[in-house]
Amino acid sequence: MKPHAPAAGRLLKAPENFIPREAVGTVFREAKAGRRDFVRGAFAAALAGAATPAALAQANPVPAGGGDPHILELPAHTKGLGQPVVTDGYGKPSQYEANVQRRQSPGLTQTTQASVSFAPLQSLFGIVTPSGLHFERHHQGWWDIDPSKHRLMLNGSDEKMLKRPMVFTVDEIMRLPSVSRFHFIECGANTGMEWGNVAVPTCQYTHGMISCSEFTGVPLKTLLDLAGCDYKRGRYLLAEGADGSSMTRTIPMELVESGEVFVAYGQNGEMLRPENGYPLRLVVPGVQGVSWVKYLRRIEVGDKPYAAKDEVMHYIDLMPDGRHRQYTSTQEVKSVVTTPSGGQVLLDRGYYQISGLAWSGRGKVRRVDVSVDGGRNWQVARLQGPVMDKCLTRFTLDWAWDGKPALVMSRATDDTGHVQPTYRQLRAVRGSRSIYHNNAIQSWLVQESGEVKNVQLS
Ligand SMILES: Nc1nc2c(c(=O)[nH]1)N[C@H]1C(S)=C(S)[C@@H](COP(=O)(O)O)O[C@H]1N2
Numbered sequence: 001m002k003p004h005a006p007a008a009g010r011l012l013k014a015p016e017n018f019i020p021r022e023a024v025g026t027v028f029r030e031a032k033a034g035r036r037d038f039v040r041g042a043f044a045a046a047l048a049g050a051a052t053p054a055a056l057a058q059a060n061p062v063p064a065g066g067g068d069p070h071i072l073e074l075p076a077h078t079k080g081l082g083q084p085v086v087t088d089g090y091g092k093p094s095q096y097e098a099n100v101q102r103r104q105s106p107g108l109t110q111t112t113q114a115s116v117s118f119a120p121l122q123s124l125f126g127i128v129t130p131s132g133l134h135f136e137r138h139h140q141g142w143w144d145i146d147p148s149k150h151r152l153m154l155n156g157s158d159e160k161m162l163k164r165p166m167v168f169t170v171d172e173i174m175r176l177p178s179v180s181r182f183h184f185i186e187c188g189a190n191t192g193m194e195w196g197n198v199a200v201p202t203c204q205y206t207h208g209m210i211s212c213s214e215f216t217g218v219p220l221k222t223l224l225d226l227a228g229c230d231y232k233r234g235r236y237l238l239a240e241g242a243d244g245s246s247m248t249r250t251i252p253m254e255l256v257e258s259g260e261v262f263v264a265y266g267q268n269g270e271m272l273r274p275e276n277g278y279p280l281r282l283v284v285p286g287v288q289g290v291s292w293v294k295y296l297r298r299i300e301v302g303d304k305p306y307a308a309k310d311e312v313m314h315y316i317d318l319m320p321d322g323r324h325r326q327y328t329s330t331q332e333v334k335s336v337v338t339t340p341s342g343g344q345v346l347l348d349r350g351y352y353q354i355s356g357l358a359w360s361g362r363g364k365v366r367r368v369d370v371s372v373d374g375g376r377n378w379q380v381a382r383l384q385g386p387v388m389d390k391c392l393t394r395f396t397l398d399w400a401w402d403g404k405p406a407l408v409m410s411r412a413t414d415d416t417g418h419v420q421p422t423y424r425q426l427r428a429v430r431g432s433r434s435i436y437h438n439n440a441i442q443s444w445l446v447q448e449s450g451e452v453k454n455v456q457l458s
């Protein structure tokens with residue numbers, strides 16, 4: 001170590017478990033009255049009871065005077081025989097990482113089948129979400145569908161749209177020329193609880209309805225070409241899932257013609273996970289998660305938008321004048337600092353690496369600015385490569401915490417020039433009662449005590 005190198009600050013992890021299982025029933029009952037306030041209340045109550053001694057043990061300091069027993073006393077693993085190969089035919093994370101889990105938000109939904117689980121962004125590195133931690137959004141529960149019985153049908157809204165309506169088995173799709181691409185998927189409702197006010201304490205719950213994977217599959221255009229699609233007439237598609245939610249979404253044909261949309265079977269080098277649509281799901285880069293239809297069983301080619309229930313009743317943006325905006329599907333430029341973030345505790349002054357994620361549904365992230373003083377001054381963050389299209393990008397910035405209150409924020413700009421808005425700018429256009437497409441700048445307040453809180457600047 002260089003003599004003048006600043007000491008690296010120690011960081012306590014955010015508490016992961018907020019509410020005991022028994023209390024979940026109460027939360028669901030009370031959530032019926034005044035949902036947003038109750039979610040906030042439920043988190044506050046659960047946080048008040050969080051055990052700090054256990055959390056403190058995580059900091060694991062090295063004794064200042066030397067004589068570290070972890071060096072001086074030989075542990076069993078240096079002397080004994082380790083575990084054999086194939087103890088697990090499919091490996092699992094370390095037992096010491098058991099707290100890193102996707103989690104449900106207390107009070108958010110009435111049932112666990114029409115619900116959402118959030119990815120633990122504060123515990124992840126780089127840009128890829130491990131498949132077992134991918135966020136989940138199911139409208140009617142998930143299924144583990146037998147791939148030998150699953151079919152994908154292509155048909156037209158009339159006989160002119162497709163010359164040869166076709167049915168593919170999963171094996172047939174897997175034999176066709178494939179692509180593998182890294183993309184994020186973000187639910188349009190991500191950060192939706194924060195429209196009116198601060199509602200949830202950690203970035204898992206503010207931003208965890210996003211995940212990023214390497215997906216593998218066949219461009220939808222390849223399948224439509226085989227079926228003899230008439231691209232002049234067929235300007236829209238309807239994508240339909242096989243689960244009971246009757247999930248159907250309109251996809252504009254230009255996204256398909258560009259080759260971007262594909263029918264995926266692979267996720268991070270293996271088959272899709274059942275929760276994420278095994279054996280087939282649509283990948284629609286840059287577009288909100290709801291259009292990434294899981295358990296994909298049918299594609300219909302038509303000449304106008306379908307106005308399906310999930311496009312006219314849900315996934316619409318409530319505007320300040322009381323009207324709703326439909327078909328706003330692009331996930332606009334957005335970012336969040338994941339360290340330091342809500343619920344974490346900074347134990348010392350000194351060096352910290354500020355780290356976070358940025359993304360845009362319009363293309364690549366061009367630049368991320370970070371402020372530690374509530375937006376008065378900004379510094380350009382480092383972008384970790386590779387920086388890919390419609391994909392998460394990891395950014396970092398060196399920071400020496402002086403022990404005073406700090407307001408940490410990140411602001412992303414994409415390669416089309418779009419800049420992430422402040423809450424004030426976003427609310428001026430969109431109001432504060434919407435659910436979908438909140439891409440405002442997130443602020444974390446580092447208090448003098450080192451505790452990090454979710455705050456909104458007005
Ligand atoms: N068949 C089907 N597809 C679906 C859904 C669903 O409930 N059923 N949910 C949609 C929504 S709203 C989102 S945000 C994403 C979530 O994908 P994930 O569960 O893989 O994270 O899937 C979309 N596709």
Ligand SMILES: [Mo]
Pocket residue numbers: 137186187188189289290
């Ligand atoms: Mo969603």
